[in-house]
Amino acid sequence: MRRWLREHRHALGAALARFAEQRTASLLNALVIGVALALPAGGYALLANLRALTQRFTLEPELTVFMRVEATRADADALGARLRSDARVRSVRFTSREAALKELRETAGLGDVVAALDYNPLPDAFVVRARDPQPAALEALAAELRAVPSVAEVQVDSAWARRLAALLDLGRLAVALLAALLGVALVAVTFNTIRLQILTRRDEIEISKLIGATDAFVRRPFFYLGLLQGAAGGLLAAGILWAALAALNVGVRELAQAYGSDFQLGFLRPAEAAALLAFSAALGWLGAYLSVSKYLREIEPK
Amino acid sequence: MISFSNVSKRYPGGGQALHGLTLAIQAGELAFVTGHSGAGKSTLLKLIPAIERATSGSVIVAGQNVGALKRAALPFLRRNLGLVFQDQKLLYDRSVYDNVMLPLAISGHAPREAAPRARAALDKVGLLARERANPIQLSGGEQQRLAIARAVVSRPSILIADEPTANLDAESAGLILDIFVSFNQVGVTVLVATHDEALVRRYARRVVRLAAGRLAEDSGAA
Structure with missing residues (x-):
């Protein structure tokens, strides 16, 4: 050695x-x-x-469903119940317009802007996680949700990520x-x-x-x-x-x-x-x- | 110690250098191999460390059939032989001392053990005072003595020298041969090839004369 x-x-x-x-x-x-x-x-x-x-940023197959600003809490509750009972949906998270505004207020540099508003422009929203990550399945679900009268917009969040x-x-x-x-x-x-x-x-x-x-x-x-x-x-x-x-x-x-x-x-x-x-x-x-x-x-x- | 049995050597595309040569060198013997240029002296010596291989016949060195040795075994055969060449084959990018240290580094000696051995070998050939010099600064005779120091530093049992006195004046040549004689006196088997028959006749030693690849005379043959 x-x-x-x-x-x-x-x-x-x-x-x-x-x-x-x-x-x-x-x-x-x-x-x-x-x-x-x-x-x-x-x-x-x-x-x-x-x-x-x-x-x-999340890469999970997610949709964000924005309600119309004029939609009522009852409309939101009805949509929430429908989503939770849908077999294609894995989980649903609801963010109320008040919670969204609070979160925005706490975001750096936006506190003053929010304070200057005399009304809450943010809608209620659902973050929906689908079981099937395939783009076609996500798009089909998004299309169905867009057809709901109280829904303003559906965004397929994970696509760009x-x-x-x-x-x-x-x-x-x-x-x-x-x-x-x-x-x-x-x-x-x-x-x-x-x-x-x-x-x-x-x-x-x-x-x-x-x-x-x-x-x-x-x-x-x-x-x-x-x-x-x-x-x-x-x-x-x-x-x-x-x-x-x-x-x-x-x-x-x-x-x-x-x-x-x-x-x-x-x-x-x-x-x-x-x-x-x-x-x-x-x-x-x-x-x-x-x-x-x-x-x-x-x-x-x- | 060294025996050649019916050894022939033909170079590829060349002539026949040795023809069925049979010769034995006993342990502790000093023999001079003489003959004219092209007589086969160098070829004979090159067969011992397997620098060349015999075309037929066998070469036995210290009990080993050199012709049957595999390539990987050759370094271990060569470590037991001291080789001196006409052109010295020294390394001119390092000192006299480093040239003598090389065989000891090759055989894995620790520097602590190798250094005194290298200095003793240089002292034996009278070059200790020049240990820091570059070989290029030495005279021809000194370079040949350095080659001898490198050959003996590993304390080989056999010392082989091919034309070590060529290109040297008579005084330097005599000094070189005296060094070989002194090593032989301490039991080293020495085989020296030279074309200078007059010089070797001054030593009462065995003389093997080759002519055209054949044994022409062997003063020590039984």
Whole structure:
């Protein structure tokens, strides 16, 4: 075990020395990887922020039924009873016009507006949750309710949120595809870097094999070099993303404040940032593995 | 210790380097392999660490049939051999000391244990004072002594040198051969290939002369 650790420490030391030896080239490679990874990582972060924003809205199959302002409480009670007895309805929540006005009064920035009103313009309303989430079923129920004389309007609340969720899913798929494509590019960059390293160190490899180095001994520093390059790229990607979000947040904060919100774009969570690093390091290792597997066996002592 | 039984070697697309050679080197022996250029000296030595494989016949080194060894077993065979080449095969991007440390790192020695061994090997060849130098700063003779230090630092039981005195003046060549003799005196089996027969005749040791891939003379044959 101690010997195994010693051999890995030796390989890591050799890889760090090679990384430092060609500092400029190593950093440029890491920068290429960092920029390539920052694109899908940025897309992921934006989608995560949008998803968090939309989670404030319900995606349940809901209808909101607004009564006419002139409808009486008896009309509302009758409609409530009808809805509760309907087999297609899972639950019904009634919000009286008084409760709605109270809620509006308590909403930031609208208290003064409500106070200026000399009558309550809000209608009684029902929030109806259907058992069948299919749009056709919701629309059929909505059409029936629109035909009730005391009903002013029926709104299918969840439709836009569902469309947004579908768009976000599509966005997530696009980010995954972009990540896969750029991941392949990252593997190719590391593959080529390690190939050049192997070629420039041909003599050293040949001599090492001549004096008893195993394939594992020769391979290990290249694996670590790929891993280091990938990890450095991942760190740069995280840095680029952090800087880009900070720059975007200047505008986002102003926009959100205009709507009375404190929303701003959040950076990756620690686990996500760690996953980005691990992903880029693993891709670096994979590029090194492929390169070493292809070229190292060709070098034998003569 | 080393035996060649009816060994032939033909290079792909090339000529026949060895023709049915049979030869045995005993443990603790020092033998010089001589012959003109193209006689088969280098090929003979390359068969021992399996840098080349015999086309037919068998090569036995310390009880192992080298021709039958799998690729993965070769590093462990080579760790028990000290190899010295005409072109030294040194690493010029690291110090004299680091060159000698390489075989010890390869065989997994701890630096604490390896450092005194590396310095002892450098001391033995008279290069301890130059341990921080780059090999490029050394003379030809010093570079060859460094190659010997690297070959012996792992304390191999067999030391093989292919033309170690080529391109050296007579004084440096004599010094190199003296070092081989001193290692042989402590029990190391030494096999040295050289085309300089006059130089080896100064040592009363076994001389194996090859000519066109065949054994032409063996002063130590039973």
